Amino acid sequence: MIVVSLMRLDDQESRLKEAYPDVSFHFYKHPSELPHDIQKEMDVLITYHAEVNQAFIENAPNLKWIAWYATGVNTLPFETLNERGITLTNAGGVHAQQLTEFLFAYILDDYKELKEAYSEQQDRIYNHKRVTPSVSGQRILFLGTGKIPQRAAQVAKVLGMETIGLNTTGHEADYFDQTDSLARRQEIYASADIIVNLLPETEETYHLLKREDFQAMNQHTLFINIGRGTITEEAVLVDSLKEHEIRKAYLDVFDKEPLEATSKLYDLDNVYITAHISGNRDDNKKQATDIFLNNLENFLNNGEVNENVVDVNKGY
Amino acid sequence: MIVVSLMRLDDQESRLKEAYPDVSFHFYKHPSELPHDIQKEMDVLITYHAEVNQAFIENAPNLKWIAWYATGVNTLPFETLNERGITLTNAGGVHAQQLTEFLFAYILDDYKELKEAYSEQQDRIYNHKRVTPSVSGQRILFLGTGKIPQRAAQVAKVLGMETIGLNTTGHEADYFDQTDSLARRQEIYASADIIVNLLPETEETYHLLKREDFQAMNQHTLFINIGRGTITEEAVLVDSLKEHEIRKAYLDVFDKEPLEATSKLYDLDNVYITAHISGNRDDNKKQATDIFLNNLENFLNNGEVNENVVDVNKGY
Numbered sequence: 001m002i003v004v005s006l007m008r009l010d011d012q013e014s015r016l017k018e019a020y021p022d023v024s025f026h027f028y029k030h031p032s033e034l035p036h037d038i039q040k041e042m043d044v045l046i047t048y049h050a051e052v053n054q055a056f057i058e059n060a061p062n063l064k065w066i067a068w069y070a071t072g073v074n075t076l077p078f079e080t081l082n083e084r085g086i087t088l089t090n091a092g093g094v095h096a097q098q099l100t101e102f103l104f105a106y107i108l109d110d111y112k113e114l115k116e117a118y119s120e121q122q123d124r125i126y127n128h129k130r131v132t133p134s135v136s137g138q139r140i141l142f143l144g145t146g147k148i149p150q151r152a153a154q155v156a157k158v159l160g161m162e163t164i165g166l167n168t169t170g171h172e173a174d175y176f177d178q179t180d181s182l183a184r185r186q187e188i189y190a191s192a193d194i195i196v197n198l199l200p201e202t203e204e205t206y207h208l209l210k211r212e213d214f215q216a217m218n219q220h221t222l223f224i225n226i227g228r229g230t231i232t233e234e235a236v237l238v239d240s241l242k243e244h245e246i247r248k249a250y251l252d253v254f255d256k257e258p259l260e261a262t263s264k265l266y267d268l269d270n271v272y273i274t275a276h277i278s279g280n281r282d283d284n285k286k287q288a289t290d291i292f293l294n295n296l297e298n299f300l301n302n303g304e305v306n307e308n309v310v311d312v313n314k315g316y
Numbered sequence: 317m318i319v320v321s322l323m324r325l326d327d328q329e330s331r332l333k334e335a336y337p338d339v340s341f342h343f344y345k346h347p348s349e350l351p352h353d354i355q356k357e358m359d360v361l362i363t364y365h366a367e368v369n370q371a372f373i374e375n376a377p378n379l380k381w382i383a384w385y386a387t388g389v390n391t392l393p394f395e396t397l398n399e400r401g402i403t404l405t406n407a408g409g410v411h412a413q414q415l416t417e418f419l420f421a422y423i424l425d426d427y428k429e430l431k432e433a434y435s436e437q438q439d440r441i442y443n444h445k446r447v448t449p450s451v452s453g454q455r456i457l458f459l460g461t462g463k464i465p466q467r468a469a470q471v472a473k474v475l476g477m478e479t480i481g482l483n484t485t486g487h488e489a490d491y492f493d494q495t496d497s498l499a500r501r502q503e504i505y506a507s508a509d510i511i512v513n514l515l516p517e518t519e520e521t522y523h524l525l526k527r528e529d530f531q532a533m534n535q536h537t538l539f540i541n542i543g544r545g546t547i548t549e550e551a552v553l554v555d556s557l558k559e560h561e562i563r564k565a566y567l568d569v570f571d572k573e574p575l576e577a578t579s580k581l582y583d584l585d586n587v588y589i590t591a592h593i594s595g596n597r598d599d600n601k602k603q604a605t606d607i608f609l610n611n612l613e614n615f616l617n618n619g620e621v622n623e624n625v626v627d628v629n630k631g632y
Contacts, residue, residue: 105425132596261442266437
């Protein structure tokens with residue numbers, strides 16, 4: 001049994017080796033370092049690299065399982081995986097906590113007017129008259145109702161917010177007061193104070209949000225994107241923000257990443273930008289390895305895995 | 317029955333008058349506008365003003381109940397209230413939600429490094445390498461375990477934090493994993509990542525935190541004061557922050573308010589200042605009036621009140 005990782009896993013490497021001394025583990029810094037003979041023989045692959053494309057898979061005839069160490073799997077060649085019967089698992093849920101923390105950091109930064117207060121501090125102005133709105137009672141609409149939105153909605157509920165979630169079929173989900181289908185979104189937007197995109201990138205969600213979507217939102221809407229930047233074209237977002245069709249946006253992901261310094265988003269005064277950092281966490285590797293080890297135990301016993309299995313037909 | 321309010325209550329005024337048409341309500345913009353004859357006859361007083369001192373009470377011989385429309389009652393002449401048998405209620409709990417929102421706004425602003433990210437945005441720098449710590453698993457220590465710290469601890473628990481609370485006797489409190497007595501605080505500080513002051517101002521808590529307190533804290537401690545600024549002398553705080561005995565402070569309250577523009581706190585780069593705004597909320601008057609109306613019903617029926625009664629011997 002050969003398990004290959006296309007990145008170094010630091011202290012998780014000895015953890016894996018000690019747990020399964022009979023498995024042959026190979027760790028590389030980057031896909032380019034993988035020797036061809038190992039690629040031909042490997043059974044299991046740990047990766048999150050765009051280099052794992054159709055050609056790469058064709059040169060790995062023995063591959064049975066890809067353990068994706070991130071959440072968004074959209075760069076993978078699903079058709080090939082399907083034909084070959086290769087199992088795909090991801091690290092979905094590992095980022096739920098960190099993304100939830102960023103989401104509420106953004107929301108509370110806005111609602112509690114911290115940037116405005118900080119600007120006063122720098123001018124040594126003591127403005128006791130500042131009255132900020134409460135998030136309690138605010139309606140927060142999530143595009144997506146999977147593990148990450150559920151964790152975020154759980155925190156929103158404790159803070160007294162109303163939670164609405166949109167998904168493909170409108171099915172119910174934990175921690176959502178109300179769910180509906182994405183197809184009906186333009187009828188629902190106006191009731192929301194905060195709209196958060198957490199949809200995975202698929203053919204259906206690519207550039208899903210058009211100018212009409214933003215025009216259907218309430219003008220006081222706070223829009224937050226911590227899912228995938230490809231949910232909307234940059235120009236659509238820039239125009240909607242410039243025309244104040246929505247009040248403000250916090251964006252951690254972008255249609256084209258890395259965001260170029262010439263992006264018009266930087267010219268706006270109602271947008272806050274972070275550099276796709278909301279999933280970064282120092283112990284991500286440990287948490288993804290927790291999932292991997294649980295799956296590996298089953299894989300060695302009966303050739304199957306059961307945690308975080310991705311439906312390669314749906315792409316999430 | 318004469319009820320006097322020393323501030324205008326906006327739309328709550330008609331609410332009160334309509335609920336109790338037989339009660340004579342008088343609303344003034346400020347204590348200075350109160351006519352002497354009304355002061356002599358009034359039964360109930362709605363206020364949160366420092367002007368309500370011993371002399372003021374002596375000129376109100378008929379006064380039976382003070383409904384304090386804020387939480388901290390420390391400016392009142394407790395001895396006089398006690399002698400006269402005047403009941404005191406406050407608006408404790410009304411601010412729990414807003415203070416909790418500010419607390420997590422501060423914590424997440426720090427942990428998610430939003431100010432650093434914003435500085436990069438202003439320079440059009442896209443720094444995808446920023447890895448921020450999670451609040452999950454962090455130990456948060458509250459000085460105080462009353463209604464407000466309990467609400468804050470509830471949110472902290474949902475975010476995966478460990479909660480410790482200190483109070484006079486060390487008694488248990490909802491949402492705290494651990495409680496202990498304030499007397500033992502210097503032995504407990506070092507285990508905490510975040511320390512939050514939410515103690516009321518009393519003779520016991522006035523300038524309670526000395527330099528030794530801050531020296532006993534962990535050097536990576538984030539200190540947050542949203543309770544009363546008089547918990548420590550400004551010079552103590554300035555020296556501790558300057559010497560990096562703690563990592564950083566978010567302060568909404570100060571030993572002397574309003575904070576003067578010459579305060580040395582403004583010279584530090586590891587302190588964030590807001591202007592005692594964490595209790596400001598547009599619907600505070602409505603929420604305090606909810607409590608008042610509930611008490612008034614009982615007061616009219618049997619001369620007693622039962623919600624948010626302050627123990628004038630303890631001062632909270």
